[in-house]
Amino acid sequence: MEETLLQVKGLTKSFPGVVALSDVDFTLKAGEVHVLVGENGAGKSTLAKCILGVYKPDSGQMYLNNEPVSFSDPKDALDHGIAAVYQELTMVPYLNAPQNIFLNREPEYKFTKIINYKKMEQEAKSFLDILGCQDIDLKTPVLKFDVATQQMIEIAKALSFNPKIIIFDEATASLSERETELLFLQINKLRQKGLGIIYVSHRMQEYHKIGDRITILRDGKFIRTIQNGELSDDALVNLMVGRDISQVYVRTPNVYEGECLRVEELSDKKGRVHSCSLTLNKGEVVGIAGLVGSGRTELARMIFGIDKPRSGKIVLNGTDITGIPPNLAVKMGLGLLPEDRKRFGLALKASLAWNIVAVGLKIFFPSGFISERKNIEIANKYIKLLNIHPPDVRRIVRQLSGGNQQKVVISKWLAAKSTVMIFDEPTRGIDVGAKMEIYSLIDNLATQGNSILMISSELSEVVGMSDRIYIMKDGYIIDHYKRGEKTEEEIGKLMVLGKLC
Amino acid sequence: MRISKIKESLINTNYLFTFMALLFVMGISTLLSESFLSGDNLITILRQASVLMILSSGLTAVILTGGIDLSVNNTAALVGCIVAQLLLSNINIIVVIIIGLLIGLVVGLFNGFLVGVLQLPPFVATYGSNMVVLGLATIVMQGAVIYDLPRNFTPIGVGYLGPIPIPIIISALLIIVIAIILQKTTLGRNIYMLGSNPAAALYSGQKTVLITLQAYALSGLTAALGGIVMTARLNAADANMGNSYGLQIVAAVVMGGTSLLGGEGGIFGTVIGAIILTIISNIMNLIGINSYLQSLAVGLVIIITVWFDIFSRKQREQRKASIS
Numbered sequence: 001m002e003e004t005l006l007q008v009k010g011l012t013k014s015f016p017g018v019v020a021l022s023d024v025d026f027t028l029k030a031g032e033v034h035v036l037v038g039e040n041g042a043g044k045s046t047l048a049k050c051i052l053g054v055y056k057p058d059s060g061q062m063y064l065n066n067e068p069v070s071f072s073d074p075k076d077a078l079d080h081g082i083a084a085v086y087q088e089l090t091m092v093p094y095l096n097a098p099q100n101i102f103l104n105r106e107p108e109y110k111f112t113k114i115i116n117y118k119k120m121e122q123e124a125k126s127f128l129d130i131l132g133c134q135d136i137d138l139k140t141p142v143l144k145f146d147v148a149t150q151q152m153i154e155i156a157k158a159l160s161f162n163p164k165i166i167i168f169d170e171a172t173a174s175l176s177e178r179e180t181e182l183l184f185l186q187i188n189k190l191r192q193k194g195l196g197i198i199y200v201s202h203r204m205q206e207y208h209k210i211g212d213r214i215t216i217l218r219d220g221k222f223i224r225t226i227q228n229g230e231l232s233d234d235a236l237v238n239l240m241v242g243r244d245i246s247q248v249y250v251r252t253p254n255v256y257e258g259e260c261l262r263v264e265e266l267s268d269k270k271g272r273v274h275s276c277s278l279t280l281n282k283g284e285v286v287g288i289a290g291l292v293g294s295g296r297t298e299l300a301r302m303i304f305g306i307d308k309p310r311s312g313k314i315v316l317n318g319t320d321i322t323g324i325p326p327n328l329a330v331k332m333g334l335g336l337l338p339e340d341r342k343r344f345g346l347a348l349k350a351s352l353a354w355n356i357v358a359v360g361l362k363i364f365f366p367s368g369f370i371s372e373r374k375n376i377e378i379a380n381k382y383i384k385l386l387n388i389h390p391p392d393v394r395r396i397v398r399q400l401s402g403g404n405q406q407k408v409v410i411s412k413w414l415a416a417k418s419t420v421m422i423f424d425e426p427t428r429g430i431d432v433g434a435k436m437e438i439y440s441l442i443d444n445l446a447t448q449g450n451s452i453l454m455i456s457s458e459l460s461e462v463v464g465m466s467d468r469i470y471i472m473k474d475g476y477i478i479d480h481y482k483r484g485e486k487t488e489e490e491i492g493k494l495m496v497l498g499k500l501c
Numbered sequence: 502m503r504i505s506k507i508k509e510s511l512i513n514t515n516y517l518f519t520f521m522a523l524l525f526v527m528g529i530s531t532l533l534s535e536s537f538l539s540g541d542n543l544i545t546i547l548r549q550a551s552v553l554m555i556l557s558s559g560l561t562a563v564i565l566t567g568g569i570d571l572s573v574n575n576t577a578a579l580v581g582c583i584v585a586q587l588l589l590s591n592i593n594i595i596v597v598i599i600i601g602l603l604i605g606l607v608v609g610l611f612n613g614f615l616v617g618v619l620q621l622p623p624f625v626a627t628y629g630s631n632m633v634v635l636g637l638a639t640i641v642m643q644g645a646v647i648y649d650l651p652r653n654f655t656p657i658g659v660g661y662l663g664p665i666p667i668p669i670i671i672s673a674l675l676i677i678v679i680a681i682i683l684q685k686t687t688l689g690r691n692i693y694m695l696g697s698n699p700a701a702a703l704y705s706g707q708k709t710v711l712i713t714l715q716a717y718a719l720s721g722l723t724a725a726l727g728g729i730v731m732t733a734r735l736n737a738a739d740a741n742m743g744n745s746y747g748l749q750i751v752a753a754v755v756m757g758g759t760s761l762l763g764g765e766g767g768i769f770g771t772v773i774g775a776i777i778l779t780i781i782s783n784i785m786n787l788i789g790i791n792s793y794l795q796s797l798a799v800g801l802v803i804i805i806t807v808w809f810d811i812f813s814r815k816q817r818e819q820r821k822a823s824i825s
Contacts, residue, residue: 330706344704347697349764358694359705361687368687412705
């Protein structure tokens, strides 16, 4: 019989105007991975933050090893053996792994108080070894590592506190599928060592792989705790969303009339993309399946004109647009939904109204003078069309959820009448409900004669949505298939291995 | 209903604390000197503030893009010196003014080129051009000072239109023009969006280099106008006449609630910032505090205002974040 490590009873937390958690129960046993699922705003992160002492609950009680506890801050929780690994990495980029792991608590020599680097490296190495990361160079600044490796160092840091419980809050949001697999391997090791693990995630396919039990939250309420495998995916999603979702990827049959984008033998200057060719027809959704780092994003940036190609040709609606800057590409109807919406897609400090008209400013206000009323009218139209929440044109975009932010980026391009759009990871970090809205939007756009080039590392999404799929690996487009020609598993194999067996 | 709406818009605006700082400084000044609130003195303050307002108005646009222009004061000096030299050679005053403005425009475009095309850090690039224009001004003047400018030129700085000093009218008109550019045109909108997130501006197909060039050009133009008014007011020109303004120009913008990170703020804050800075030196002159202490007091007020502004902004953010 496993012992119960942590028990939460009747936890309630409200913020001015919102009840974020109401009467939530939760238990965590030693040696189990307990997955917390729910849409954005369901209260997963609030629950994690209450456990970590970031927020103080309004009511309810927490028991650690059957002792009632309450934490004043994360440091207090850490002292009680609860550590956290967050989605955003919290490391100092120019320091190396040992320096990051022991930041602010470096081992010192007794009298001189000078940092004992030798001891620091030994201890860091011992924690990295536990994670099976023997080959991480201890002298290299962490910024030189890829995100997955950095994530491992972050976990080593959490381990160095000798915790009994580790909370992973959306820890895989920036990892590729392969990197996620590696992470799961390590989480399994931690589970076997008897740690209790709380795993907060958006990604459906992860729950089964990692979870022992799954707790579903919706609108701040506890819905149910189930054993892994007790419910089908569909049933689980229905519980999360609170409504019936019969089909995730809906595509309307469509006729493709004429080519609108052709890329011929395109290579970049940095050696990340090698003579890639593809075509896109009017009314078609074409997917590019590839791992993170396969050159997908670089290819998209070149087509859009952010980077200049070394060789090759890009033809948009019959016009050669090779090497032209983004502002001209936009004028000709090309749009790009960038991979990282916060960094490249949105003016976070500005309002919904301002962001929605940002691309089409010249079209709406050809005289150069802005009419506030017209701006608000246009914004309201797209807020309604895309069901953006909250429907408040003056709302600062930073305050919206990920899904709604993504809808704002999409509406920028719709408002500017873009007809050929590149969607790079359109549903990353977005909850299930908003994902489905974006899928049906993509389908609608195609039906209306627009064309979409969709880049994604989420296999089921790219297979489910695309009329044709190009497979990209190590900077090459290695093959392409029509819808239904290959199964999801086969595409996945091609993506990772480059061949089927 | 209406009052609560006004209250709400005041709380949501970046100008709230700037405005309160203005009321605070005015209140203290009224207590310190009876003559402070007299109509004559208020007009004097506005007249003194007008050059600072003109100089910092174009800079506001640059700071909104997330950049900075440290060359404003010496660009003004260079233009003042050239204008004075040309006036002494009996060239038509309109032609002289146009030449002066063009020089400012060229300096601004040069800065815009350094920042937008060559991608130099604005702080260093414009600090460099500040030295360059100061050097040019010194060459133009050969170390001399010019006094007694033509009678038809000085009214720009000291004349009246009815009861109102001409510099006040010039600065008011300029501020209206810049407010329209920033609030009502696509250029202004692009300036805000560029400052808010330069990468997103590029990914939205905006002509980021052109916007940068235009913002710095505007700053160069207003620096030149400020230089012309300054020269007319002093009825003299010398290469170092920009010194007294120095970083006060930047301080006026920042005290007005415009974020040095770009994307937030606006011209009306800058106007209030310039007025606050002028009131402080005005009241200290009225009650006879020596000039060493003046510098100290101005410095403290700048620090306190900016601290208040940052503090209030954080409070607002937190309140909004906890609601959503």
